[in-house]
Amino acid sequence: MxxxxxxxxxxxxxVIGAGGAGLRAAxxxxxxxxxxxxxxxxxLGKAHTVMAEGGIAAAxxxxxxxxxxxxxFRDTMRGGKLxxxxxxxxxxxxxxxxxxxxxxxxxxxxxxxxxxxxxxxDFGGHRYARLAHVGDRxxxxxxRTLQQHAVHKGIDVFMECTITRLLKDGDRIAGAFGxxxxxxxxxxFKAKAVVLATGGIGKIWKFTSNSWEYxxxxxxxxxxxxxxxxxxxxxxxxxxGMVWPPSVxxxxxxxxxxxxxxxxxxxxxxxxxxxxxxxxxxAETADTEEEADRWYTDKKNNRRTPDxxxxxxxxxxxxxxxxxxxxxxxxxxxxxxxxxxDAKYIQRRLPSMYHQxxxxxxxxxxxxxxxxxxxxxxxxxxxxxxxxxxxxAVPGLFAAGEIAGGLHGANRLGxxxxxxxxxFGRRAGLYAAEYAKNFKGTLTVDAGxxxxxxxxxxxxxxxxxxxNPYAIHQDLQECMQSLVGIIRTEGxxxxxxxxxxxxxxxxRRIKIDxxxxxxxxxxxxxxxxxxLTVSHAVxxxxxxxxxxxxxxxxxxxxxxxxxxxxxxxxxxxxxxxLTVGREPLLQMPPELRQLLEGDK
Amino acid sequence: xxxxxxxxxxxxxxDPTLAFRYSCRVGMCGSCAVVINGRERWACRTLLASLxxxxxxxxxxxxxxxxxxxVVDMAxxxxxxxxxxxxxxxxxxxxxxxxxxxxxxxxxxxxxxIECIGCGACLSACTMVGWNEQYAGPAALNRAFTxxxxxxxxxxxxxxxxxLSEDALVRCHGQxxxxxxxxxxxxxxxxxxxxxRKSIFQLVRSxxxxxTSGATVVA
Numbered sequence: 001m002x003x004x005x006x007x008x009x010x011x012x013x014x015v016i017g018a019g020g021a022g023l024r025a026a027x028x029x030x031x032x033x034x035x036x037x038x039x040x041x042x043x044l045g046k047a048h049t050v051m052a053e054g055g056i057a058a059a060x061x062x063x064x065x066x067x068x069x070x071x072x073f074r075d076t077m078r079g080g081k082l083x084x085x086x087x088x089x090x091x092x093x094x095x096x097x098x099x100x101x102x103x104x105x106x107x108x109x110x111x112x113x114x115x116x117x118x119x120x121x122d123f124g125g126h127r128y129a130r131l132a133h134v135g136d137r138x139x140x141x142x143x144r145t146l147q148q149h150a151v152h153k154g155i156d157v158f159m160e161c162t163i164t165r166l167l168k169d170g171d172r173i174a175g176a177f178g179x180x181x182x183x184x185x186x187x188x189f190k191a192k193a194v195v196l197a198t199g200g201i202g203k204i205w206k207f208t209s210n211s212w213e214y215x216x217x218x219x220x221x222x223x224x225x226x227x228x229x230x231x232x233x234x235x236x237x238x239x240x241g242m243v244w245p246p247s248v249x250x251x252x253x254x255x256x257x258x259x260x261x262x263x264x265x266x267x268x269x270x271x272x273x274x275x276x277x278x279x280x281x282x283a284e285t286a287d288t289e290e291e292a293d294r295w296y297t298d299k300k301n302n303r304r305t306p307d308x309x310x311x312x313x314x315x316x317x318x319x320x321x322x323x324x325x326x327x328x329x330x331x332x333x334x335x336x337x338x339x340x341x342d343a344k345y346i347q348r349r350l351p352s353m354y355h356q357x358x359x360x361x362x363x364x365x366x367x368x369x370x371x372x373x374x375x376x377x378x379x380x381x382x383x384x385x386x387x388x389x390x391x392x393a394v395p396g397l398f399a400a401g402e403i404a405g406g407l408h409g410a411n412r413l414g415x416x417x418x419x420x421x422x423x424f425g426r427r428a429g430l431y432a433a434e435y436a437k438n439f440k441g442t443l444t445v446d447a448g449x450x451x452x453x454x455x456x457x458x459x460x461x462x463x464x465x466x467x468n469p470y471a472i473h474q475d476l477q478e479c480m481q482s483l484v485g486i487i488r489t490e491g492x493x494x495x496x497x498x499x500x501x502x503x504x505x506x507x508r509r510i511k512i513d514x515x516x517x518x519x520x521x522x523x524x525x526x527x528x529x530x531x532l533t534v535s536h537a538v539x540x541x542x543x544x545x546x547x548x549x550x551x552x553x554x555x556x557x558x559x560x561x562x563x564x565x566x567x568x569x570x571x572x573x574x575x576x577x578l579t580v581g582r583e584p585l586l587q588m589p590p591e592l593r594q595l596l597e598g599d600k
Numbered sequence: 601x602x603x604x605x606x607x608x609x610x611x612x613x614x615d616p617t618l619a620f621r622y623s624c625r626v627g628m629c630g631s632c633a634v635v636i637n638g639r640e641r642w643a644c645r646t647l648l649a650s651l652x653x654x655x656x657x658x659x660x661x662x663x664x665x666x667x668x669x670x671v672v673d674m675a676x677x678x679x680x681x682x683x684x685x686x687x688x689x690x691x692x693x694x695x696x697x698x699x700x701x702x703x704x705x706x707x708x709x710x711x712x713x714i715e716c717i718g719c720g721a722c723l724s725a726c727t728m729v730g731w732n733e734q735y736a737g738p739a740a741l742n743r744a745f746t747x748x749x750x751x752x753x754x755x756x757x758x759x760x761x762x763x764l765s766e767d768a769l770v771r772c773h774g775q776x777x778x779x780x781x782x783x784x785x786x787x788x789x790x791x792x793x794x795x796x797r798k799s800i801f802q803l804v805r806s807x808x809x810x811x812t813s814g815a816t817v818v819a
Contacts, residue, residue, distance in 0.1 A: 043621070043674055045718055046629040104699065107688030107752070109710065112702035119702070140628070140717060148687045151678075182667055211623040247605040251626045356626060359645055360602070470612040514617040518668040521616035 003447050006454075007187045011037045011156070012436040014176060014191040015429070016163050017218060019047030020139075020421030021401025022197030023146035024099075028429030029195070030155050034436050036429075037156040037189060039178070041198075041213050044159055045147050048199050048211055048402075049421065052139030053254035053352060055121055055131030056103075056422070057415030058096035062117040064128035069093040071127055074595050076416060078280070079125040079310045080380070080409020081550040082565065082596070083231060086588040087387035088407040092416070092423050099422035100132050108145040110134055122259040122299075125310040125413040127284070129299075136256050136352045142418060161187060163217065164526055165453050166194060166225040166397065167445050173225070173396030174443040177453050181523060184516020186454050190445060192436035195390075195428045196222055196383065196399040201235075201534040203473075205376035206481035207250035209241055215527040216534030218403045222383045223533060223578075227392035227399070229571040231381025232534075233541035234410040234551040237486045239314035241375025243332035248360045250375040253335065253353060255414045257370075258307045260349050261296055262337035264318070265369070266326040272333070273306035276317035281309055296340070312411040312550050315374040319486055322373065332373030338366055374486055380412050380551055381405035381541075384570065390428035396435060400428035410550020460525045461516075465509025469525040472506050476531060479503070484539050489555045493543045500536050507532065533578075540580045541569045603636055603651075603658065604643035607670075620670035627783065630719030634670050635659045640721035640781040661724035677720050677739065684740035685762045688747055691754030700751065709749045713742055713791050715784045722778035722788055734767040738778035738788030741768065745791035748798060760802055769796050 013029040015022045018040035030036040040047065059072040072093035077084050100118065104110060110132050111119040120129045134141040151157065163178035167188070175190040198218025202210025223229060240253040258264075266272045271292075277285045285306050286292040292305035307314070318333050328334055337346055343366035347354050350365075357363040357370060382405035383392055390398045401421045408416065460469075483496035507529070512522045547561035548554050567582040604622055611618045622632040625644050632643040636658050637651055648656060664672035681687070700707045722738040723729050729737045736744075744763060747753045763769050769792060776789040 042623055043631065044678075046623045046631050048624075050717070051624050051626070051628045105690055107690065107750075109700060109707070109714070112699065114702070116699055116701050118699075137628075137715065140715070145688070152687050152689070182671075182673075211625065211629065213623060245601075247601055248626070352628070359627075359647075468612075468616060470616060474612070512616075518619040518671050519617050520611065520619055 003188060003445060003450060006450065007185065008190060009037065009187070010190045011035045012191065013037075013193045013195065013429070013432045014039060014189050015195040015197055016176065016221070017047070017197035017199060017401070017403070018044055018157070019049040019197065019199055019401060020142055020146060020418060021425035021428070022047070022195070023143070023150050024422050024425030025195045025197055025400055025429035025432065026155050027146065027150050027153060028426045029433040030153050032430060032433035032437075034433035037158060037191070038150065039158045039161050039163060039176075039189065041162050041181070041217070042160065044157055045143055047143065048214065049139045049418070050143045051211070051252070052142070052418055053136040053252070054123055054256045054259070054414050055133030055138045056096070056100055056142070056418040057123070057126060057130050057413065058100045058132055058419055059093060059130060060097045060100065060118060060120060060132065062113055063120040067128040067130060070595050072096070072130065073592070075126050076407070076413060077409070077596055079411055079413040081411060081560070082409065083234070083550065083568065083585070084409030085387050085406030085586055086592055087586065088424070090592065091387060091427075092407055092420060095423045096419040099419065099426065103142060103145055103422070106145050106149045108134075108141050121256065122304075122308065123414040124255055124258070124308040124314070126415065131415040136254055136350050138418065162523065162526070163221060164457060166221050167449070168225065168394070169443045169445070171395055172443065173394060174445055177450060179457065182518055184519065184522070186457070188445060188450060190443065192439050192443065193396045193398065193432040195432050196397070196403050197401045197425065197428070198403050200379040200402045201538070202376045202378075204476060204480045204531055204535045204538070205485070206477040207241065208376040209238055209250055209252040210376065216530045217527065218399070219383060219537070220530035220533040222392060222397065222399060222403070223537070223571070223573045225397060226394045226573070227397055228384045229382060229537055230384045230405040230568045231410065231541070232537045232571055233545045233569060234380040234549070235376065235538060236311060236378040236380050236412055236551045237315045237374040238377035239311055239318055239374055240335060240372040242361065243328070243371050243373045244330040244361060251356070251360075252375065252377070253370060253372050254350070255311075257335060257337055257350060257353060260337065261340040262335050263305070263307050263340070264314070265334045265336055266321045267328060268326055271307075272321050272326070273309065273314065273317060276313060276320070277306050277309065278313060281313070285309065310411055310413060315486060316553060318372075318374055328371045330371055332371040334369035335372045336369040338368060343367075378402060378412055378417065380408040380410060388427070389431035390424055391431060391435070396439070398428040398432045400424040410552065457526060460510045460512040460522060463509060463511045465511050467506050467509040467511065469510050469512075469521055469528060472503055472510070472528060473524060473531065476500070476503055476535060480535055484535070484542060487553050487555050488542050490543065493539055496539045497536070497543075500532055500539065504532050536578055537571045540578055541571055544569050544580045544582070601648050602644055603641075603646045603648060603656065604632055606648060606656075607643060607658070619668045628717065630717035633661060633719035633721045633724070633783075635661060635724065640724045642719065642783050645783060661720055663724055663726070663729050664720065674720060676733075677718060677723065680723070680736045680740040681743065683734070683762065684736040684744045684768060685755060685759035686740045686743035686747065687755070688750070688753055689755035691752055706749055706751060710746045713746050713786055716742060716786060717784065719783065721781050721783060725777040725781040727775060727777065728771050728773055732767065732771060735771045736768045738792070741772070741795065742786060742788040742791040745795050748795060760799070763795060764799060764803075769799060
């Protein structure tokens with residue numbers, strides 16, 4: 001069988017996903033001389049990065065000269081409950097400042113200090129004001145800058161193209177197989193190296209801040225291709241999503257609101273976060289409202305407000321308040337910035353939030369409190385990669401950005417995502433290009449496999465089953481929301497495993513009407529394989545971690561278990577089955593361990 | 601309920617194949633621009649109730665080739681950006697990269713026009729784009745304006761001929777339909793007018809340069 005009935009493209013490096021990490025990887029691979037393609041499921045520039053509001057964490061030391069990579073490293077590790085890959089945390093903290101300055105050299109405009117340097121803002125879990133930002137639209141600035149730079153460099157961009165399987169020749173990567181959303185026709189990309197930069201999995205939950213693309217495609221491509229996942233149980237629920245009206249439930253309210261003076265209150269008007277300061281953060285957190293209030297104006301002599309504790313702590317606290325009956329009318333809590341800041345300040349610092357609430361909820365945040373509650377937000381875990389080179393367990397397969405696990409451990413700090421994209425996007429592009437350059441053999445794409453993949457994709461048109469893909473997706477979201485949400489128990493997790501298996505059975509009976517041209521029902525039918533695979537992986541890992549740590553909270557094991565603090569949970573695909581196992585953390589060198597112990 | 605919610609519901613309950621684009625659901629990505637009750641809007645930011653009509657009509661953007669249902673081919677958007685040279689090119693040869701201060705005129709000018717998220721509403725609303733496919737149109741000229749105002753950009757010399765061509769600045773008739781519909785409340789019309797003002801100085805300067813070179817020959 002030959003491939004000649006298919007459209008075939010040939011490159012040294014293909015990058016799947018065109019958010020911050022994918023763009024940065026493509027720019028780097030291309031700069032290294034590799035013939036590079038960038039493939040994305042949406043239109044260019046619509047990737048999730050565009051929604052990032054708060055900023056890019058980088059120890060530039062512009063606002064606080066005391067800041068440096070060591071403090072950033074410490075904050076990242078502590079925020080991640082030490083489950084992090086220390087080497088990734090080190091590289092990330094060391095290289096983030098250069099990546100930010102480089103963005104500026106490519107045309108980005110950041111907000112500035114009075115003396116003209118890049119301004120930095122406070123965010124949860126960061127000891128010093130550290131986030132380089134542009135109002136509350138940092139992601140837009142970043143994506144525009146990277147996108148224009150990439151296009152200017154002449155990188156081949158393939159838009160609205162969904163990849164459904166990685167192609168291999170023996171153990172090695174040989175390319176990828178997918179289809180054009182517009183025509184429904186199949187396409188083959190032959191490549192020596194593939195960089196996965198497809199982001200996260202948030203669409204498996206009902207209340208999510210994520211956009212429609214976040215169906216876990218890349219994670220599933222990696223797993224199906226033989227790579228391993230880590231820390232999948234440590235999914236991050238952002239503490240502040242909108243809760244009302246129903247159609248916008250889950251949409252993000254940036255942490256910048258709290259960084260700029262917003263405080264959380266329950267229905268009694270209490271600033272409840274003071275009740276939830278864990279021992280781990282007690283020394284650096286204000287214990288009275290007076291001190292917290294003083295901190296906004298005098299940060300040197302006061303400790304920071306508990307409203308800015310790491311996201312897992314705040315999400316759990318809100319959850320507890322709501323359960324105790326002290327929530328807001330629509331099942332959240334109140335976030336109040338109006339009583340501390342004047343209207344002009346709020347509109348200047350948080351313009352997107354102001355418009356979002358005004359237009360969608362008819363709430364004027366300069367006068368009233370917002371109602372907020374936890375929402376599925378970010379995959380802390382993901383594909384396991386080598387820290388320095390971003391390579392996965394599969395030769396030729398690299399991963400960077402949200403899809404890669406390790407940097408954030410059990411919980412990510414706000415602002416560490418955009419810097420992650422840049423630091424490891426660049427590294428993935430660099431080493432993918434190097435791998436492609438050094439690979440001297442030939443790669444063959446198996447025509448029989450391609451034929452089988454194409455047939456499987458078209459199956460849903462042929463069936464008579466009558467299942468609707470939208471209904472299956474909705475049922476999956478209900479299942480994950482109620483059984484694998486913020487607070488988990490063994491019984492519910494086991495039930496979720498059964499339900500996921502049942503949903504998989506139902507997928508075999510999906511019937512798609514119409515033709516292949518831009519048919520969203522068919523697209524979703526194909527995405528469901530990914531959605532179900534990642535749901536399965538998260539649930540398996542959540543069952544195995546019988547403790548509470550970071551983004552993972554077990555009602556039946558509410559404490560941390562020191563033994564489980566020494567291992568990552570690794571999910572693999574063996575045959576057609578997913579398995580989960582414990583593997584020891586990488587050993588940290590003593591000089592880095594020392595940075596964590598001192599409280600300076 | 602927003603128009604987007606309604607479209608999603610129709611897709612789930614009535615027509616699974618109904619094609620439309622959306623991503624972020626919250627007015628940050630600019631994927632869901634369509635024409636609602638005769639005017640370009642984002643489906644995600646338009647409340648059905650605010651339209652105050654019993655039936656709501658939704659159609660795809662004008663002036664883009666139709667793919668299916670509400671989905672159009674956005675390729676002309678990128679082509680127009682290119683036609684206006686709307687890409688940042690860093691100035692070469694500067695020792696340190698020169699930042700732009702926080703409260704200077706340059707930054708204020710750029711900030712007023714920078715927040716375009718590429719939804720295409722302005723192109724759909726522009727009658728001149730409708731008449732002339734070659735016209736660079738409001739989004740690209742607006743971006744070009746921010747670059748021409750940016751002291752760090754080094755591509756001005758190459759961009760001027762594009763902007764001064766037949767199919768760029770001169771094509772705008774100042775009807776301001778783009779400004780009227782822009783969901784980000786930007787004013788491409790204003791950017792185009794400011795670029796035109798600059799272009800006059802540019803034309804005078806280049807004419808002057810011709811003179812001086814002539815003068816040099818005489819001397």
